[in-house]
Amino acid sequence: MTYIGENTGALAANLRTLCDQHGSVAAVCRKINVNRQQFNKYLSGVHVPSAANIRIIANYFGLSVPILFSDPEEFRTLVDGNFFHAMTTARQLPEFSRFISNMIVENNSQDNEIAGIYDRYQFSSIYKGFVLKSAFCIYRNREFLQHYYVERFPSFDTPRKTEYIFKYYGFCFPLADRLFTADFEGIQCNELTFGVYAQVKRNAKRFMFGISSGIAANVFRQPYSTKVALHYRGPGLLRREHLKALTVMDRNDPAIPREALQYLGDGLDMIQM
Structure with a gap:
């Protein structure tokens, strides 16, 4: 993991922003199967997640790892502008699932x-x-x-x-x-x-x-x-x-x-x- 030093504070701030957008911290921890006490250390900037955990967190929120460590003001602008939310919503739509299925699964109907x-x-x-x-x-x-x-x-x-x-x-x-x-x-x-x-x-x-x-x-x-x-x-x-x-x-x-x-x-x- 190369995102250390001053980026630790950026990660902590960005994780707090994401948790505010996605409900309680406890709910996020349950979803990603990360210990609540350990996750609190991420939120406070005391610890940086391991490489495996940072990938789990990034995948859950639908983001890349570098974005998680970006400048907090720029990050909040993206979140408040619903750019991430729009893609998350699209991935959950049944139309999106059907589109992916038609791309990779046999389709004889037409x-x-x-x-x-x-x-x-x-x-x-x-x-x-x-x-x-x-x-x-x-x-x-x-x-x-x-x-x-x-x-x-x-x-x-x-x-x-x-x-x-x-x-x-x-x-x-x-x-x-x-x-x-x-x-x-x-x-x-x-x-x-x-x-x-x-x-x-x-x-x-x-x-x-x-x-x-x-x-x-x-x-x-x-x-x-x-x-x-x-x-x-x-x-x-x-x-x-x-x-x-x-x-x-x-x-x-x-x-x-x-x-x-x-x-x-x-x-x-x-x-x-």
Whole structure:
């Protein structure tokens, strides 16, 4: 334990503040299974908790160990501002528990509704003003839903020639009628992308609309955030015929589904850093 000397007084003051916020000292001692007499020595600044006990105390209050030893005035500002209380409350919500469960526990409830092949539409961050059509696939791999998608960009000088290809691989997490995705680019291996989507259940053509944000590990590809439309094409995995149609399209191209174009708008709200 390296938090000694003048930090002992800070810890004592911060523990008193926390006990005031969480009820009686006796109740706190029962919860963390620490002797009341020993805990009183912590409150008075006579003793500093052992490394094991300080971790127990920090975990109980949902804080990191360094924060427990921070300046008492700054600490009280955080506590009085309910920043810690807000996270404690969030952890106790059933919605939070369900979210965590869906992240790590097998979930078959929505597989039949969302697994399969999609056309993916978004405004391109490379070809400004054009709509990028890529191929997106959701599938089950053991206990997880996973996805991958492929982007192909034509050459500026020779449109029939493919200039760039990007392939993304990741995980899908269905939760509360939404689909959360996290993936990485597998060719250059320098970009992480995150998305959240919702199904349009009033439309029999099966669309999902959402937002995708990505950031590369270098300055050659700018961070971006943009609307994305997913149009369901059928079950299975991507095949060669799905990849042949991948390109960038003029936003007036009639091949773009009307519903997708209405959702995407004119692309002016695409955020780039």
